[in-house]
Amino acid sequence: MRKIGISDIEDIALGAALLGAGGGGDPYIGKLLAIGAVKECGEVSLIDVDELSDDDVVVPVASVGAPTILTEKGVGSNEFTKLIDMVGSYYGKKITAIMPIEAGGVNSMLPIAAAARLGLPMVDVDGMGRAFPEIQMVTFTIGGVSASPMLFIDEKGNMGLMETINNKWVENICRAGCTACGGSVVSTEYVMTASQVREFGVRGIVTRSQELGRAIRGIKNCPENMTPEEYFFDYTGGFRLFKGKIADVLRETRGGFNFGKVVLEGIGEDKGGHAEVDFQNENLCATVNGEILATTPDLICLVDTETFTPVPTDALKYGKRVLVVGLPCYHLWRTEKGIELVGPRYFGLNTDYIPVEERCKG
Amino acid sequence: MRKIGISDIEDIALGAALLGAGGGGDPYIGKLLAIGAVKECGEVSLIDVDELSDDDVVVPVASVGAPTILTEKGVGSNEFTKLIDMVGSYYGKKITAIMPIEAGGVNSMLPIAAAARLGLPMVDVDGMGRAFPEIQMVTFTIGGVSASPMLFIDEKGNMGLMETINNKWVENICRAGCTACGGSVVSTEYVMTASQVREFGVRGIVTRSQELGRAIRGIKNCPENMTPEEYFFDYTGGFRLFKGKIADVLRETRGGFNFGKVVLEGIGEDKGGHAEVDFQNENLCATVNGEILATTPDLICLVDTETFTPVPTDALKYGKRVLVVGLPCYHLWRTEKGIELVGPRYFGLNTDYIPVEERCKG
Known part of the structure; x- marks a missing residue:
């Protein structure tokens, strides 16, 4: 157990925004929510799942919907209490701890605010090790854990609870409800025992986010024998896919998602080249000079060429210079069930999944 | 208390389809559900609300969604049990009795099936005295009763529960959920004490439906000094708006509703005339030779010119000969709050509400 204070939150938000792979929301709004809660209610205890007893009940807290809309709506302070009270009374069990469901600028921060x-x-665990756009897309689904009962609340105080026949139906119904509520809600799902979390969760993800964030913030002080870019790739274990200037952003908010594509013109050593990154909240596919170099479930991240700050899909702007980075995903995503849930074909991409390290070899 | 058997169901379905004002679904599918349940489980006790104690809990059971879709999906027998179990366990109170929420071919029948x-x-009560397309459109809303907790279940077994800040939000969220579930769900809402039902409900509506159905079925044996048509208007207290042949039906299923318009060419004494009836599940406005003769919340019903069988909006067909009938609505609908909830302007019609008996005077 260790305490999470305001400077920890800054680093976690930054690192989680990188792991958000373009999605997971704006770390600025996420940070405000978490810091506000910690200032008001005190630091949060971050624990390892091994510190819990097998039957302790753990509840993820997350926002569902388009990050662009969440930024406008915000999250009031009563929503967490109402949600957790409702889960607890529906379950008839005391909730022992909170957890994030994904890594991302907002969904890494909301649980801190809720816990505070x-x-x-x-x-210190989540169900993705990155961000994904749909509710069933968690390692817990691979493990056969039910997303139901799924509860959500909007900023007006409307609440919904779902019990469904499978996790995709939670996604279908909640997405529709979320859209009806204005495009963004706060939710709990995958209410689990600590032993379920232990078996299928992506462990240590909060700490990893924090370390990544700290490295990005300290990148100017990188070892003397490396450029900041070399240090960044060395530290993250990522693959350099492309460096370019944003030439075009196609964007559409539809069915509660941000869909789109960013087009890049090469700069520096990629001058004369061309790249495209498709996204649905998160980046799905990076194509460089006509060749696919990375696809979901591997992480495709855009970072600022100078500061290495992650650039989420909702902050893409014409003229911005970015580095496109590929990071290998959590090993469970590379299983048959994982590929079925979040592989390229699920998202309508006409390609098989090939790990980013293999694609980048040739 | 009296028992409802199969012949009662036939009459109730027929009369309720008339009160459905074009909506409320096909009485054929409704009847099948009710008769099947009564054959299997025995007759249903129909009670007056005065036979209940003030604190007894009464639950309406209804289908939400487009009647055309319900006809295709049907309703399985487990859905009622799951719904009522869920309401009961959520409330922590025993459910004493079932009631219909509206009069209509399906929603007058589903509660019989559920009760059996x-x-x-x-x-023997409902919350409309007719059918309306949206969940908040009940006399109980006028009385300040909450539609929450609203529960729904689809034919696959997906369940949702809503707690909202007002009854219109139940409509918004549930409609979206219903659409996600394929366009039709079975639901409970407005869980009430008997004393609330007594104060705001439309009392005796099942019995009225049955009497209307019996009169329609026996119309060939009407008194000798009357034509069947005269007897029909005398018995129902309705206004004769138009007689015509269906020349055109414009229809669109959108957002879980059937929207449309039926165009009629006059026949008989209306030969040479022209009429239009707009609908959103239910008939909303009858315009005859350019003049509005009836609008919501008064009932606009189309019946077969020979058999006087009601013709719901989803059974409108080119060439069919129909009589357009206006029936005065329940008195609570004519209050300021009633007009606000279900008056013509709510449905986007550019006219004030004027009672059908006044419109038909001139």
Whole structure:
């Protein structure tokens, strides 16, 4: 167990925004929510899942919907209490701890805010090791854990609870409800025992986010024998896919998602080259000079060429200079079930999944 | 208390389809559900709300969605049990009786099926005295009763529960959820004490439906000094708006509703005339030779010119000969709050509400 204070939050938000792979929301709004809660209610205890007893109940807290809309709506402080009260009373069990469901600028931060306001510890684990756009896309689905009962609340106070026949139906119904509520809601799903979390969760993800964030912030002080770019790739274990200037952003908010494509013109050593990155909240596919270099479930991240700050899909702007980075995904995503859930064909891409390290070899 | 058997169901379905004002679904599918349940589980006790104690809990059971879709999906027998179990466990109170929320071919029948299968009595009351397309459109909303907790279940077994800040938000979220579930769900809402039902409900509506159905079925044996048409208007207290042949039907299923317009060419004494009836599940406005003769919340019903069988909006067909009938609505609908909820302007019609009896005077 260790305490998470305001400077930790800054680093976690930054690192999680990188792992958000373009999605997971703006780390600025996420940070404000988490820092506000910690200032008001005190630091949050971050615990390892091994510190819990097998039957302890852990609840992920997450926002569902388009990050662009969440930024406009914000999250009030009562929503967490109402949600957790409702889960608890529906379950008839005491909630022991909170956890994030994904890594991302907002969904890594909301659980910190919730944990602070509820006086509960947060577990250092999530269900993706990155961000994904749909509710069933978690390692817990691979493990056969039910997303139901799924609860959501909007900023007006409307609440919904779903019990469905499978996790994709939670996604279908909740997405529709979320759209009806204005495009963004706060939710809990995958209410689990600590032993379920232990078996299928991506462990240590909060700490990893924090270390990545710290490295990005300290990149100017990188070892003397490396350029900041070399240090960045060395530290993250990522693959350099392209460096370019944003020439075009095609964007559409539809069915509660941000769909789109960013077009890049090469700069520096990629001058004369051309790249495209398709996204649905998160980046799905990076094509460089006509060749696919990375696809979901591997992480495709755009970072600023100078500061290495992650650039989420909703902050893409004409003229911005970015580095496109590929990061290998969590090993469970590379199983048959994982590829079925979040592989390129699920998202309508006409390609098989090939790990980013293999694609980048040739 | 009296028992409802199969011949009662036939009459109730027929009369309720008239009160459905074009909506409320096909009485044929409704009847099949109710008759199947009564054959299997026995007759249903129809009780007056005065037979209940003030604190007894009454639950309406209804389908939400486009009647055309319900006809295709049907309703399985487990859905009622799951719904009522979920309401009961959520409330922590025993459900004493079932009631219909509206009069219509399906929603007058579903509660009979539910009551039979659950072994509960059905109360002779509803919340509309007709059918309306949206969930908040009940006399109970006028009385300040909350539609929440609203529960729904689809034919696959997906369930949702809503707690909202007002009854219109139940409509918004549930409609979206219903559309996600394929366009039709079975639901409970407005869980009430008997004393709330007594104060705001449309009392005796099942019995009225049955009497109307019996009169329509016996119309060939009407008194000798009257034509069947005269007898029909005398018995129903309705206004004769137009007689015509269906020349055109414009129809669109959108957002879980059937929207459209039926165009009529006059026949008989209306030969040479022209009429249009707009609908959103239910008929909203009848315009005859350019003049509005009836609008919501008064009932606009189309019946077959020979058999006087009601013709719901989803059974409108080119060439069919129909009589357009206006029936005065329940008195609570004519209050300021009633007009606000279900008056013509709510549905986008550019006219004030004027009672059908006044419109038909001139």
